[in-house]
Amino acid sequence: MKATITLALLVLATTCYWEVVQTCSSIEQRYKFTNSDIYVRLRRGAKLQYELMKGTSSLQTVTLDNFVTSSDLELTSTGSYKLSDGTSSIEFTLVQSGVVSGTGSDITHIKVARNDVAAGSQPRDCFTLDQSEIHWFSGPEQKAHYWPVERQQHSNYSYLPKELDNFGVGERYWLNSNGVFIFVESNTPLFIDQNTGDYKNKLCLSATAALPYDSRVTSSKFVYHIGLGKNAKAAHKYAVKTFLGQPTGYPDERIVQYPIWSTWALYSRDIDDAVVREFAQNIVDNGFENSQLEIDDDWEICYGALTFRESKFPNITKLVEDVKEMGFRVTLWIHPFINKDCVDIYQEALELGYLVLDHAGDPSTQWWNSETAAATAIDFTKPEAQEWFTKRLVRLQKEHGIDSFKFDAGETSWLPPDPVLQASESDIISPLQAVGDYVRTVASFGAMVEVRSGQGTQDLPIFVRIVDKDSEWGWNNGLVTLITSLLQMNLNGYPFVLPDMIGGNGYDDSPPNKELFLRWLQANVFMPALQFSFVPWTFDDEAIEITKNFTALHAEYAPYIIKQFKRAVETGEPVNAPLWWVAPEDKVAQGIYDEFLLGDDIIAAPVIIEGATKRDIYLPEGQWTDGNNADTVYTGPIWIMDYSAPLNTLPYFIRVGFEMD
Numbered sequence: 001m002k003a004t005i006t007l008a009l010l011v012l013a014t015t016c017y018w019e020v021v022q023t024c025s026s027i028e029q030r031y032k033f034t035n036s037d038i039y040v041r042l043r044r045g046a047k048l049q050y051e052l053m054k055g056t057s058s059l060q061t062v063t064l065d066n067f068v069t070s071s072d073l074e075l076t077s078t079g080s081y082k083l084s085d086g087t088s089s090i091e092f093t094l095v096q097s098g099v100v101s102g103t104g105s106d107i108t109h110i111k112v113a114r115n116d117v118a119a120g121s122q123p124r125d126c127f128t129l130d131q132s133e134i135h136w137f138s139g140p141e142q143k144a145h146y147w148p149v150e151r152q153q154h155s156n157y158s159y160l161p162k163e164l165d166n167f168g169v170g171e172r173y174w175l176n177s178n179g180v181f182i183f184v185e186s187n188t189p190l191f192i193d194q195n196t197g198d199y200k201n202k203l204c205l206s207a208t209a210a211l212p213y214d215s216r217v218t219s220s221k222f223v224y225h226i227g228l229g230k231n232a233k234a235a236h237k238y239a240v241k242t243f244l245g246q247p248t249g250y251p252d253e254r255i256v257q258y259p260i261w262s263t264w265a266l267y268s269r270d271i272d273d274a275v276v277r278e279f280a281q282n283i284v285d286n287g288f289e290n291s292q293l294e295i296d297d298d299w300e301i302c303y304g305a306l307t308f309r310e311s312k313f314p315n316i317t318k319l320v321e322d323v324k325e326m327g328f329r330v331t332l333w334i335h336p337f338i339n340k341d342c343v344d345i346y347q348e349a350l351e352l353g354y355l356v357l358d359h360a361g362d363p364s365t366q367w368w369n370s371e372t373a374a375a376t377a378i379d380f381t382k383p384e385a386q387e388w389f390t391k392r393l394v395r396l397q398k399e400h401g402i403d404s405f406k407f408d409a410g411e412t413s414w415l416p417p418d419p420v421l422q423a424s425e426s427d428i429i430s431p432l433q434a435v436g437d438y439v440r441t442v443a444s445f446g447a448m449v450e451v452r453s454g455q456g457t458q459d460l461p462i463f464v465r466i467v468d469k470d471s472e473w474g475w476n477n478g479l480v481t482l483i484t485s486l487l488q489m490n491l492n493g494y495p496f497v498l499p500d501m502i503g504g505n506g507y508d509d510s511p512p513n514k515e516l517f518l519r520w521l522q523a524n525v526f527m528p529a530l531q532f533s534f535v536p537w538t539f540d541d542e543a544i545e546i547t548k549n550f551t552a553l554h555a556e557y558a559p560y561i562i563k564q565f566k567r568a569v570e571t572g573e574p575v576n577a578p579l580w581w582v583a584p585e586d587k588v589a590q591g592i593y594d595e596f597l598l599g600d601d602i603i604a605a606p607v608i609i610e611g612a613t614k615r616d617i618y619l620p621e622g623q624w625t626d627g628n629n630a631d632t633v634y635t636g637p638i639w640i641m642d643y644s645a646p647l648n649t650l651p652y653f654i655r656v657g658f659e660m661d
């Protein structure tokens, strides 16, 4: 009895220590949700904080950066709690408390909602990143794609798919190694601050009705959810069930097994009938398999015409026929733009009302294949525009025998600034709607489709491509970021990741050298699909042989990749997860960024450092057979130091008991 009292006093004393402004009697403001042991507690220090608690244990503390009030929480008729500063209010609702099946964990889920953010204000709620103790995952796709993501830096960063930083996919979702997740609703005009200015070691969410969101509204929403499970895996499983969704089917199996061959990185826009024939012939002559040959930019008479330029492709029907005869399927690069110099189709789309306009009625925008204000974007938030675009593509397929398409772009920054869009179901007009509507429209072309942007489209059975990588090794959009982008996409709920061209895109006339090309291929082997454009026969015979060996290794494991696709459809689990997925409490595994899992049974640890011929490898708990030497079995957790990996070697490990399918 006495011990309990002492403990209670101690708890109170610690609390008092934190609170310098208020007296101890006013700080113990804990508000219990009915029929639960979950509390919201207000802490009045230099800034107002709220702390979510389960009994006496703290679940998460959040600092209200610019919300000042001396009010208490008020219980509402629905059992939620409301905190008001006189003009606006925050409502806390307990959504879930208890064991949730499929997660194997007790889950606490609280919704934090402001429904009345006044124009001109920008409320901001901050989470401590606690970098020395915990790791953070998910968040946006980035060029400098640090992982775990607590190292990323953002300043008043509008959070929606955009060209800047290669932000193609980024759900409003973060997860940490303590088992906490944050999910922000799409109705929120979200900005984030992370590790910059006053927000060092913090991740802050804020909302304001400003561009690139609709700046005309007089009041906006700022709604997010905090979930807690016993660890990151349990929390993520709940987030998948509740917010992210899971795929309803999986993409084409032949793309998993055999490489895509794209004209893009190798030939750039200098393609024509002869180039495509030569490319196809070289692939066949060098003894490589294919899933398809992709005709990339530049094939149209003008951008948006969806008609082949006859000076380059005198008879595309015949070309496609002949290339198919050689054993290929043929796909075509497509973008969602119409350049103004494509006069006929531009006029048609404008008159039909199928272009995105700004509020002055101007459709002008630009992209990487136009001058400033010389292009327009099709309005995929309009069903009639979707249908019109789809029909024109179907015609292209029927006339020329094109099997499927690579759909580029889709990010919000390609729209005219301050666009007029059709209202979504939730009646919030957000540029996010345009991303999802584009991706859903093009997904109707089936299992061979690839896109490179996404927004709430995890359910679609299509590949999502990582945005163009550069032919570099490092964090500057180089090889290491191939792995970190893979992990990020998987934890955003997009498991059918299509890595971009092997060796990077070779932009600025810097193609990959042999070493970078081969290390890139190795890193790609245990990812869902291989996509070549640079080719090994421009190097030497050794490069061809090593490329053949790893292409074969990938094909050998295709059944296991497809098995993981099926698992993703059934359970929403990642295909390529970070190592901690099989050891959620393992502190070392939580911090690893240069190894990854395929399913639960394969660990890939590619060499991603220039000049390196060995590397250190961490294996979490379990028994792991060395993929390069079946006689060696490691028992994790273990560090293998200086694992030898000359240029023909990819370190990988297979769980004892592994089954291919």
Ligand SMILES: *[C@@H]1O[C@H](CO)[C@@H](O)[C@H](O)[C@H]1NC(C)=O
Binding pocket: 122, 156, 191, 208, 210, 211, 212
């Ligand atoms: C954040 O950016 C938006 C859009 O540019 C702007 O309206 C807002 O004032 C900025 N907030 C801060 C704190 O700088």
Ligand SMILES: *[C@@H]1O[C@H](CO)[C@@H](O)[C@H](O)[C@H]1NC(C)=O
Binding pocket: 315, 317, 318, 321
């Ligand atoms: C193009 O090729 C197709 C298929 O071989 C053929 O039927 C057609 O006549 C050709 N068109 C022209 C204009 O030569």
Ligand SMILES: *[C@@H]1O[C@H](CO)[C@@H](O)[C@H](O)[C@H]1NC(C)=O
Binding pocket: 542, 545, 546, 549, 648
């Ligand atoms: C490619 O694989 C074959 C068969 O396993 C092997 O004998 C050969 O040494 C490999 N080539 C290279 C360059 O590693």
